[in-house]
Amino acid sequence: MQRSSNMRHxxxxxxxxxxxxRPHLRGAASRAAALASPKGxxxxxxxxxxxxxxxxxxxxWPLLGSLPAMLAHPAFDFERLPRLWSSYFKEFGPTxxxxxxxxxxxxxxxxxxxxxxxxxxxQENPIRPFLxxxxxxxxxxxxxxxxxxxxxxxxxxxxxxxxxxxxTYSMRPKIVVQYLPQMDLVxxxxxxxxxxxxxxxxxxxxxxxxxxxxxxxxxxxxVTLNRRMGCLEGRPEGLxxxxxxxxxxxAVTDCEYGVHWWKFIPTPSYRNLKASHDxxxxxxxxxxxxxxxxxxxxxxxxxxxxxxxSLIGTPGLSFEDVVTHIIDFFLAATDTTSMTFIxxxxxxxxxxxxxxxxxxxxxxxxxRDHTAPVTPQQLARLSYxxxxxxxxxxVFAVAGxxxxxxxxDLVLDGYHVPKGTYIFASQFESGQNEEAFPNPDQFxxxxxxRGNRGEEGSGQSAGVGVGVGAGVGVKxxxxxxxxxxxxxxxxxxxxxxxxxYVLLARLLQRYNVSYHHTPWDxxxxxxxxxxxPPKFTVTER
Numbered sequence: 001m002q003r004s005s006n007m008r009h010x011x012x013x014x015x016x017x018x019x020x021x022r023p024h025l026r027g028a029a030s031r032a033a034a035l036a037s038p039k040g041x042x043x044x045x046x047x048x049x050x051x052x053x054x055x056x057x058x059x060x061w062p063l064l065g066s067l068p069a070m071l072a073h074p075a076f077d078f079e080r081l082p083r084l085w086s087s088y089f090k091e092f093g094p095t096x097x098x099x100x101x102x103x104x105x106x107x108x109x110x111x112x113x114x115x116x117x118x119x120x121x122x123q124e125n126p127i128r129p130f131l132x133x134x135x136x137x138x139x140x141x142x143x144x145x146x147x148x149x150x151x152x153x154x155x156x157x158x159x160x161x162x163x164x165x166x167x168t169y170s171m172r173p174k175i176v177v178q179y180l181p182q183m184d185l186v187x188x189x190x191x192x193x194x195x196x197x198x199x200x201x202x203x204x205x206x207x208x209x210x211x212x213x214x215x216x217x218x219x220x221x222x223v224t225l226n227r228r229m230g231c232l233e234g235r236p237e238g239l240x241x242x243x244x245x246x247x248x249x250x251a252v253t254d255c256e257y258g259v260h261w262w263k264f265i266p267t268p269s270y271r272n273l274k275a276s277h278d279x280x281x282x283x284x285x286x287x288x289x290x291x292x293x294x295x296x297x298x299x300x301x302x303x304x305x306x307x308x309x310s311l312i313g314t315p316g317l318s319f320e321d322v323v324t325h326i327i328d329f330f331l332a333a334t335d336t337t338s339m340t341f342i343x344x345x346x347x348x349x350x351x352x353x354x355x356x357x358x359x360x361x362x363x364x365x366x367x368r369d370h371t372a373p374v375t376p377q378q379l380a381r382l383s384y385x386x387x388x389x390x391x392x393x394x395v396f397a398v399a400g401x402x403x404x405x406x407x408x409d410l411v412l413d414g415y416h417v418p419k420g421t422y423i424f425a426s427q428f429e430s431g432q433n434e435e436a437f438p439n440p441d442q443f444x445x446x447x448x449x450r451g452n453r454g455e456e457g458s459g460q461s462a463g464v465g466v467g468v469g470a471g472v473g474v475k476x477x478x479x480x481x482x483x484x485x486x487x488x489x490x491x492x493x494x495x496x497x498x499x500x501y502v503l504l505a506r507l508l509q510r511y512n513v514s515y516h517h518t519p520w521d522x523x524x525x526x527x528x529x530x531x532x533p534p535k536f537t538v539t540e541r
Contacts, residue, residue, distance in 0.1 A: 049416040057097040065099035102260025110429035112479035126488035133255035150324035206533035212338040220333040226306035349515035387445035393482040397427035436479035
């Protein structure tokens with residue numbers, strides 16, 4: 001996609017600054033090493049916290065902050081920003097600080113113990129300093145009431161007002177499992193479809209990512225709206241949602257991870273975000289109005305309510321609340337679920353022993369009859385399948401960060417960090433922590449299993465919150481929290497995981513999957529995406 005922003009072009013072409021700034025970078029690194037805190041818990045306990053100014057990081061300039069140093073760094077690549085952050089962790093230690101125009105100071109954490117400290121300290125008032133550009137779009141849109149822009153952009157009392165009413169229908173396992181038949185239906189149809197899309201070498205097409213988007217949206221629309229959108233057949237309504245969702249993700253990445261000029265002027269990225277959001281808003285309003293009409297025609301006593309019908313009938317939720325949640329569901333459900341699935345499939349294709357073990361579990365639990373429905377009892381027993389997804393989210397941190405704004409002063413890694421500071425807990429880095437995960441470079445699903453499969457049957461762990469227990473091979477659960485934890489845990493996580501489990505089960509119940517091309521070097525667009533066509537080879541078992 002062409003970049004419309006001149007600043008984006010500058011961020012992607014910083015080489016002319018590197019010779020000028022390299023000496024300053026070396027000096028900043030030296031000063032950071034001199035200020036680094038003593039290693040070991042005993043040293044930390046004996047000394048008072050270091051001042052915030054002692055937090056190491058690249059040199060900061062007036063007005064531009066750390067931006068010139070970032071642009072000049074050899075690891076800088078706007079499409080692979082995790083590389084730069086990883087380099088900074090190597091240069092400055094497990095905690096570093098950036099200052100960016102329009103954002104102020106941001107502290108990046110990588111140690112599980114500090115991430116745990118952050119999550120526990122902010123549990124009662126979890127403020128997430130992210131998607132601020134989306135919040136501004138909604139504040140400037142007449143449909144939204146003042147300070148009521150939805151649970152992914154609000155915090156405090158307004159966030160909790162909506163969250164506590166909505167989470168019943170998407171977080172309770174007994175409710176989520178009721179969506180299993182619809183998910184299973186779409187998964188079976190999708191597996192049939194991709195089998196027909198293979199070429200003469202049994203390879204899937206280059207646009208397999210787009211096919212996954214169709215599966216995810218079709219599944220979530222059937223669950224939330226009880227409507228078939230016709231995504232698998234290419235019906236325009238569904239394809240429009242997918243296209244708009246992708247544009248929103250692209251624009252959000254430019255706004256949130258670029259310089260925040262959009263806070264002061266309507267940048268091209270901000271205008272793109274507003275335009276795509278306006279389209280998504282219209283689609284969501286239409287979907288909720290259709291559900292309202294269906295409820296009136298059908299009557300409350302006829303059949304179970306789907307998710308949006310349940311929300312419509314929930315006291316305390318307005319029409320605007322329901323529409324906003326549907327927008328967020330459309331936005332998050334398509335890309336996040338699809339990327340979780342595709343990276344899991346990639347890992348299994350590159351690790352045949354893990355794939356074989358997963359298929360052994362499927363044969364034992366589901367059998368080889370792919371026409372029989374997957375039951376809740378069977379899904380609960382797919383421990384190794386869940387562990388493969390969990391390990392993938394450690395190896396490839398699809399969402400990248402858990403972000404918080406401090407509502408009070410806090411000591412992190414021996415530094416006094418003041419109230420109001422933005423903290424980004426890097427899942428990229430903490431997921432590779434050798435103390436938490438021995439041999440972190442290895443894909444080892446077994447680390448997420450408990451002592452035996454029988455104990456894993458329920459598949460739920462409140463602490464980790466990812467549908468599989470922390471297991472004997474994980475020494476600190478906060479080292480990898482892909483859906484966050486606590487009251488601000490991703491509200492759609494259980495639905496998304498169940499979708500992924502079912503599709504993995506249906507695909508690998510019937511087929512073997514391999515990959516014979518160049519290893520991936522993922523690009524970062526708010527989420528991780530493959531950097532090349534995922535041309536998997538799919539053959540009958």
